[in-house]
Each structure stands twice: as structure tokens, then as C-alpha cells.
Amino acid sequence: MTLDLTQALDQAKRSEAHLMAQYAVTLVLAESASLKEATLAILRGIGESLGLQLNMFWRVDEQAGVLRFVDLWHSPKIDASEFIEGSRDRNIHQGTELIECVWKTGKPLWAWDIGAATGFRRAPMAARVGLHGWFAFPVRKGERIYGVIECYGPEICEPDHEVLHMVADIGIKVGQFVDRKETEAELRQVEVKVQEEARLAEVARVLGDIAHDIKNMLMPIVSGASLLEEELNESFDRLTQPVTGAVTRSRELTKELIDMIQNGSRRIQERVGEFADSIKGHARSPQFAPCHIAKVVASVYAILRIPAAECGIALCVDGLDTLPAIQADESQLFNAFYNLVNNAIPEVPPGGSVTVEGRTEREGQSIVVSVIDTGKGMPPEVRESLFTYQAISRKVGGTGLGTKIVKDIVDAHRGGITVESKPGVGTSFHLTLPVEAVSPGDQTP
Secondary structure, three states: OHHHHHHHHHHHHHHHHHHHHHHHHHHHHHHOOOHHHHHHHHHHHHHHHHOOOEEEEEEEEOOOOEEEEEEEEEOOOOOOHHHHHHHHOOEEEOOOOOHHHHHHHOOOEEEOOOOOOOOOOOHHHHHHOOOOEEEEEEEEEOOEEEEEEEEEEOOOOOOOHHHHHHHHHHHHHHHHHHHHHHHHHHHHHHHHHHHHHHHHHHHHHHHHHHHHHHHHHHHHHHHHHHHHHHHHHHHHHHOOHHHHHHOHHHHHHHHHHHHHHHHHHHHHHHHHHHHHHHHOOOOOOOOOEEEOHHHHHHHHHHHHHHHHHHOOOEEEEEOHHHOOOEEEOHHHHHHHHHHHHHHHHHHOOOOOEEEEEEEEEHHHOEEEEEEEEOOOOOOHHHHHOOOOOOOOOOOOOOOOOHHHHHHHHHHHOOOEEEEEEEOOOEEEEEEEEEOOOOOOOOOOO
16 A cells, blocks of 8 residues: 555656646747747756756757757756767767667657667766766657757666657657747748838839939930030031131030030930849840940040040040950940049049050950059058948049949959059059950859
């Protein structure tokens, strides 16, 4: 009778411990926002409820095919530092540890004495800190194994099937928690992506509206420039010969200004269209065709010659006519050289110059085009940020993005760009471009 009562009390204590372990884990899962936050509390709850000494959690790295250490709990009654350090940096591969059987089969496993168990490489370390009993169980949902929790006790024990059944249930609860948190994280990522796409769509819509409005506003300017050109031509033709000779320069200047207005308006329309396409994810790749650098630079100078002259700056060229035609996107190269020359003009004092010069390299396989000014030069902090989004602009109202745009264009042509600058002397940009179009897999010249 006394024996039956003792057994009943022992059974009641074990059942209470099992319930406490399950309750502790359930409470942790209900209150935790992430697995990282929950792991230590889960290990402590199981350990303290079942009188264990040390518990460890290993997470499955499916891509690498290993179990990776995540976290552990140990009783303050033991000094497990050696065993902890020996486990912390370890990755367990399938077939190398007793724990991998749990990972492979997806079932709990009990070792009554880890010192006598085969396939347990950490057994000597465990024995030295007084760890003998061991069991492990999978963290799972369905057939998917998310990790393995292993538990250590101070005594050699026969397998307790009730404990194994209980921890298997805990493993399923934790697995469902992990699966739910991963699903929530994936949904948040999808939500962020949808919000970002919606934001970009709205930006694209607004930019499209702006592009449409700019086009409409430019049309009267272009039409007005054409009508002005016709009116001026008729007026000049009606002038007498002596007067015509006196105003020849005026006629040439007005023609130049009208061409600048018409060409500039057209390029603005094209550029705004490119911005809209880029926002919508349809950024135009370079349209390679035979391109003459001398022609591109002449187009840039045609627009910038007058503002340069007003500042007393000479725009010069050297060696461009000797350069071979290259396979390039003329519109993009125009934008690149326009940015470089336009940025240089405010930096050059009156009487200075901006020169675009060219030469061939690598036995004619590439060309180097340099934009050289006699300006103020740049301090190191400005020079080092030139080709990034953190570029520093010294122009009033400038964004600093001009050189980043140039770098992107050169990269799209599989070329290279460097800069030399000395305060008080000037700045030189050197653009290296291949003569033939280079595929993405080829090396940059």
C-alpha cells in the first residue's frame, strides 16, 4: 500500500512537472514576438520544470545542410563553460553527431548515458561537467524540421516515454510558432514590396503627368521659335544691302539662339521621357550605333557656348576630329559631356577655358576623352564623393548628381572614368570608352 502511494505521488509529481513544462513553453510562445526572443525562455522553462542541467537549441540551415547553434540555457549549479564553448562554434553535419538522428528521422531520441552512446563527439566534455542523461526532440511542423532541442541531465536515466511524448508535443508547438513567424515575415516583405510598387507607380504616374505637361508647355516654345525664325528671315531679307551687312552678325546670333532653343527643348522632352521610363522599371539600355565624339561635343558646345561666353570662358577642343567612330549611345554621351562641361563653367574664372580633347589607346581598341578646365579645382572630400549619391555640389541649387549620372553612363558603355584635380589649378575628367560595343561579360577596357 505504501509502495503504491509512493508510486502514485511520484507519478503525480512527474505529471505536474510535465504540465509545468508545457505551460511554460505555451506562455513563452504566446508572449514572444520572435523565435530569437523566445528561445532562451523556452529552454529555461523546459529545464527548470524537468530538473535538467543544460538545454541547447540548434537551427537547421537548409541551404548549407547543417545544424547551427542558436542559444542555450544552463543551471547556475554547474560550470558548463567548457562544454558551452565547445558547442557554440560547432556546426553539426548529418551523419556526424547523435543529434543528427533526430534531425534525420524527425523523432525524439533518448540516450540513458551519453558517455556510453555512440556518435556523440562531445561526450568527454559533457562528462567532465557532470552531464550524463540526454534526450533531444525536433522542432517541426509537418514534415519540415526547423531545428532540434537537446536536453542534458545530471543522472543516468532509463528512457521515459512520457517525457519523450511530451517534448514531441512541445516541438510541434514551437515548430508551429516558427512557421507562423516566418509566414508573417514573408507577408510583411510582400506588403512592403506591394507598398513600394504602389509608391513607385504613383511616382511614375506623377512623373508621367509632369512629362506630359512639360511637353505641352514646350510645344509653344518650339513653335514660337520656328515662327520667330521665319519672321526674322523675312525681316532680314527685306533690309537693304548696306543695312544687311551691318546686321549679319545679329542674324547669325539669332539663328544660333533659335537652334539652341529648339534643340534644347527636344532634348528636355527626351530626357523627361527617360526619367518616367526609369521610374516605371523600363530604363532604356544604351542604343549602340556609330557615334562621332566630335559631333557630340559640338552639340554640347552649341548649347553652352553663349553662357560660357557671358562668363568669359573659352570652350575648346583638341584632337576630337582624329578619333574613330565608336559604337555608343549618342544621346547618353551628350548627357555625360553636357554635365561635365556645364559643371566646369561656374568653376572657371573669367579668361579661363574648358577643353575637350581626345586620343586613341590600346592600338585603337579604345579612346580616351578628357574634359579639362582651368578652374578652382576640388578639395579631397569633394573629389572622393564625385561618383556616388553623396556627391557634394558647390553650385547654388545643385544636387551633386551630375558626376554620378556621368559614371552610370560610362559604366553602361563598359568604360571607365577617372578624375584629377588640384586646388587652384583645375580639374580633368578622363573617360575611357571602347571603340566597339562591349558585352556585359567582357572586361572593361
